[in-house]
Amino acid sequence: MLEKRNNIKNKFTFWDSFPQVQKDMIEISHIILTHVNSVPGLLGQALEDTFAVPGKMLRPACVMLFGAFGPDADQKHDELQKIATSIETLHNATLIHDDIIDESSMRHGRPSIQTKYGKHIAVYAGDYLVALSLTLLSENAQSLHSVIADGKTMQNILVGETEQYNNAYNIDISEKEYLDQIKGKTGVLFGLACFIGAYESGTKVTKALKAKKFGEYLGQAFQLRDDILDYTTTSSTFKKPVLLDVKDGIYSGPLIFALQNDDNNHLHELVKMGKDLTQDQLHEIENLVNHLGGVERAQKLADQYTEKALASLKKHWPDNENRALIEQLTGRLLKRQY
Structure with a gap:
């Protein structure tokens, strides 16, 4: 068992500077593996593959970090870990379904579930994780308030993803439409994680909603940075194909x-080529996006959302070690290269 925990720890080097968070993420990963290892057949294999290389697990970390602010944090710690697990399984369900829709071949540097097992098993795997998420949450939440918030968040995620789908090949998509999309795709789940951590540890709902707002700002900054990395890094560093979108x-x-x-419409003409784009033309698009200030503008917006998140954090939460951890993490996410 100790060897297995050490193997899990080696996968969470992102959290080396945050040992308490790392400890929680290791335990949450163990809870996930305990559940998926009991699933038989191809579905079980697909689920094990899903979590073989875990992501950064930022959303469950948000649950635990904002949970630490609550008056019931210590006595609710085990329940918070299971609720955080529900958030991570929901997140991974959305990734599996995204890869099906986008026909993505890679995830976390490995073949995606739909590539390795086919779309049918991938759909079942995503659906299973949604069901597992709801089970974990309903078994450990103190009231229906968290379950309702979870359901509304799932609805918002689906609306955000659908809007992105509806805007496919829309070369005239506006900044507002894009920002609304990333709030729905990413911001709302970060918001739920922060809200549910605070609320389930005894924080009053009105204040827990302040945590939700912080999470939404953080999630939008995170997604902007994610989109920037498509134009500033390589597939091997980012661990997923870049520019294929x-x-x-x-x-x-x-x-x-x-x-x-x-102004000269050269970038427009390249983008309109869509699926006919060659690798050299994608590289040209990458250069033009940097040259025309696209990355710079996106980084400014990421900075602004980060500043909003930090201002909200300082205004509504006590100046203690836990807040300092969240501040450090927020700054680190803005500068990450993967």
Whole structure:
């Protein structure tokens, strides 16, 4: 058992500077593996593969960090870990379903579930994780308030993803439409994680809603940074294919902002080629997005959302070690390279 825990720890080097958070993430990962290892057949294999290389687990970390502010944090610690597990399983369900829709071949540097097991098993795996998420939450939440918040968040995620789908190949997508999309795709789940951590540890709902707002700002900054990395890093560093979204008509912030400055329409003409784009042309798009200020504009927006998050944190939460951890993490996410 100790060897297995040490193997899990080696996968969470992102948290080396945050030992208490790392300890919680290791335990949450163990809870997940305990559940998925009991699932038989191909579905079980697909679920084990899903968590073989865990992501950063930022959302469950938000649950635990904001949970630490509550008056019941110590006595509710085990329940908070299971609720945080429910958030992580829900997040991974959305990733599996995203990969099916986008026909993505890679996830976390490995073949995606739909690539390795086919779309049918991938759909079942995503659905299973949604069911597991709801089970873990309903078994450990103190009231229906958290379950209702979870359901509304799932609805908002689906609306955000659908809006992105509806805007495929829309070269005239506005900044507001893009920001609304990333709030729905990413911001609301970060918001739920922060809210539910605070609320389930005894924080009053009115104050827990302040945690939700922080999480939404953080999530939008995180997604902006994610989109920036498509134009500033390599697939091996980022652990997923970069720029392929352009071929599929999914346009993120840096490209949208660069198109607004494309006076000679050269970038427009390249983007309109869609699935016919060659690797050299994708590289040219990457250079143009940087040259036309798309990355710079996206980074400014990421900075602004980060500043909003930190201002909210300082205004509504006590100046203690836990807040300092959240501040450090927020700054680190803005500067990450993967």
